[in-house]
Amino acid sequence: MIVTPNGFRKGLTVWFTGLSGSGKTTLSSSVHDVLLARGFRVELLDGDDLRNHLNRDLGFSRRDRDENVRRIGFVAELLARNGILVLVSAIAPYRNAREEVRRRIGNFMEVHVNAPLEVCEKRDPKGLYRRARAGEIQGFTGIHDPYEAPLDPEVRCNTHQESVQRSTDKMIAAITKYLGSSAPRFAKIG
Amino acid sequence: MIVTPNGFRKGLTVWFTGLSGSGKTTLSSSVHDVLLARGFRVELLDGDDLRNHLNRDLGFSRRDRDENVRRIGFVAELLARNGILVLVSAIAPYRNAREEVRRRIGNFMEVHVNAPLEVCEKRDPKGLYRRARAGEIQGFTGIHDPYEAPLDPEVRCNTHQESVQRSTDKMIAAITKYLGSSAPRFAKIG
Numbered sequence: 386m387i388v389t390p391n392g393f394r395k396g397l398t399v400w401f402t403g404l405s406g407s408g409k410t411t412l413s414s415s416v417h418d419v420l421l422a423r424g425f426r427v428e429l430l431d432g433d434d435l436r437n438h439l440n441r442d443l444g445f446s447r448r449d450r451d452e453n454v455r456r457i458g459f460v461a462e463l464l465a466r467n468g469i470l471v472l473v474s475a476i477a478p479y480r481n482a483r484e485e486v487r488r489r490i491g492n493f494m495e496v497h498v499n500a501p502l503e504v505c506e507k508r509d510p511k512g513l514y515r516r517a518r519a520g521e522i523q524g525f526t527g528i529h530d531p532y533e534a535p536l537d538p539e540v541r542c543n544t545h546q547e548s549v550q551r552s553t554d555k556m557i558a559a560i561t562k563y564l565g566s567s568a569p570r571f572a573k574i575g
Numbered sequence: 576m577i578v579t580p581n582g583f584r585k586g587l588t589v590w591f592t593g594l595s596g597s598g599k600t601t602l603s604s605s606v607h608d609v610l611l612a613r614g615f616r617v618e619l620l621d622g623d624d625l626r627n628h629l630n631r632d633l634g635f636s637r638r639d640r641d642e643n644v645r646r647i648g649f650v651a652e653l654l655a656r657n658g659i660l661v662l663v664s665a666i667a668p669y670r671n672a673r674e675e676v677r678r679r680i681g682n683f684m685e686v687h688v689n690a691p692l693e694v695c696e697k698r699d700p701k702g703l704y705r706r707a708r709a710g711e712i713q714g715f716t717g718i719h720d721p722y723e724a725p726l727d728p729e730v731r732c733n734t735h736q737e738s739v740q741r742s743t744d745k746m747i748a749a750i751t752k753y754l755g756s757s758a759p760r761f762a763k764i765g
Contacts, residue, residue, distance in 0.1 A: 426657055438649050442632070442642070452632070459628050460650055467616055469657050 396465030397563060398458075398490050399556070400473045402483060402535060403498030404527045405513055406505030408544035408552075412498055413474040415553045420560070425470050430457055432475025445524040451482045458486035465492060470560070478526045480533040494563060496556065497538040500545040502527050539563075586655030587753060588648075588680050589746070590663045592673060592725060593688030594717045595703055596695035598734035598742075602688055603664040605743045610750070615660050620647055622665025635714040641672045648676035655682060660750070668716045670723040684753060686746065687728040690735040692717050729753075 399416075401409040413429055420427040432453070436443065440456055443449040454477045461471045477483050487493040505527065506514040517525035526532050535541075540559050542552035589606075591599045603619055610617040622643070626633065630646055633639040644667045651661045667673050677683040695717065696704040707715035714720050725731075730749050732742035 428653060428657055430653075439629075439646055456629055460653060463618060463620075463650060463654060464657065467618055467654065467657070467659050469659075 396467070396469045396471060397492045397494060397560065398461045398465050398471045398473060398486075399494045399496060399560060400461075400475070400477065400483065400486070401496045401498050402475070402477045402538075404500070404502060404505045404532055405476060405525075406508045406510055407498045407500045408542070408549070409474040409476075409498045411549055412496075412542060412544070412552050412556070413472045415549055416556045416560075417472055419553060419557055420470060420472075426468060427470040427472065428464050429472045429474065430461060432457065432473070432477075435475075445530070447479065447530075450477075451479060454479070454482040454486060458489060461486075462490045465490060476526055476532070478530065478532045480535070483535070492563075494540070494559065495535050495538040497535045497541040498552075499534070499541055499543050504545045586657070586659045586661060587682045587684060587750065588651045588655050588661045588663060588676075589684045589686060589750060590651075590665070590667065590673065590676070591686045591688050592665070592667045592728075594690070594692060594695045594722055595666060595715075596698045596700055597688045597690045598732075598739070599664040599666075599688045601739055602686075602732060602734070602742050602746070603662045605739055606746045606750075607662055609743060609747055610660060610662075616658060617660040617662065618654055619662045619664065620651060622647065622663070622667075625650075625665075635720070637669065637720075640667075641669060644669070644672040644676060648679060651676075652680045655680060666716055666722070668720065668722045670725070673725070682753075684730070684749065685725050685728040687725045687731040688742075689724070689731055689733050694735045 401413045403409050410431065410433075413431075417427055417429045435457060436453070439460070440453050443453050454475065457473055457475055461473055464471045483495060487495065509515055513522060513525065514528070516522045517528045524530050540555060542555060544552060591603045593599050600621065603621075607617055607619045625647060626643070629650070630643050633643050644665065647663055647665055651663055654661045673685065677685065699705055703712060703715065704718065706712045707718045716722050730745060732745060734742060
């Protein structure tokens with residue numbers, strides 16, 4: 386059980402990383418809904434969404450991608466240290482940037498939302514792969530830019546092989562185990 | 576009593592605005608300590624500090640200052656909607672930017688930390704006025720750039736006339752009154 390300087394239990398940041406189309410949004414939303422229904426204080430930070438607000442000045446160069454991850458990590462840390470369970474859904478393609486966030490935040494769980502590139506490209510929920518292949522988008526992760534898969538993530542969900550329900554169950558089990566005996570401390574009040 | 580979509584009570588954002596040297600850091604830290612001692616979940620966002628993290632790409636043009644305020648507002652909103660009491664200490668010199676944040680967040684209390692420019696310049700805790708007068712700093716609020724004082728702030732603390740203790744007491748009274756019957760809901764758990 387980790388207690389912050391101000392006496393609250395430290396939260397947990399669960400970072401869903403993976404290619405576009407790997408299922409990050411679907412899985413993180415599903416996990417969010419279950420945690421909310423169980424009474425946890427939980428916040429979902431969606432990388433795409435944050436690019437319309439906090440990070441709207443950032444592009445997709447390596448430097449901007451790293452800054453994107455750093456800022457999301459900073460916000461996650463603020464929430465987590467106030468006892469909020471934070472779910473982040475963001476590609477975060479570079480291993481170093483993810484490791485920097487992990488070191489900074491402390492209570493960090495990395496989830497590799499994994500599916501082969503061919504599968505992600507076939508799903509193409511937002512039509513981004515098609516546009517990237519047509520040259521309408523530059524620097525697209527998996528096509529032009531690298532995706533550095535986690536080497537040793539806390540959880541890996543192979544979304545081409547397991548259902549959303551199965552992945553969600555795995556995540557809830559992992560999170561509950563991680564929080565351990567302090568889990569009830571996160572339960573909502575009032 | 577305001578309940579957010581996820582069922583938590585909405586927090587409150589208290590924004591301390593004022594010239595450099597007006598006493599924002601001193602007062603907000605004092606209020607923070609009292610609230611913490613009373614068991615509130617409270618977070619203090621310091622504008623200077625955030626410029627080393629979240630906003631390190633931003634300068635002091637009007638555009639950058641407004642973006643600075645917007646980002647701080649965004650983070651405050653995330654914390655507040657999870658039931659955290661948020662104190663912000665940041666100059667936020669432009670009225671429009673402050674009003675935009677107020678409209679966006681909803682539960683917003685504006686505090687004018689007020690002292691005449693001459694007093695602030697005489698205090699000059701960080702030596703910034705001296706450097707601004709010497710031409711070493713450009714675009715300094717109050718010297719080169721405007722400070723648009725709040726027209727109708729929820730609280731005004733005239734720090735050249737009242738003690739830190741007196742200002743703190745006023746703030747605690749205002750915050751307690753604002754939260755009203757929902758105040759206990761913000762009390763820490765565990």
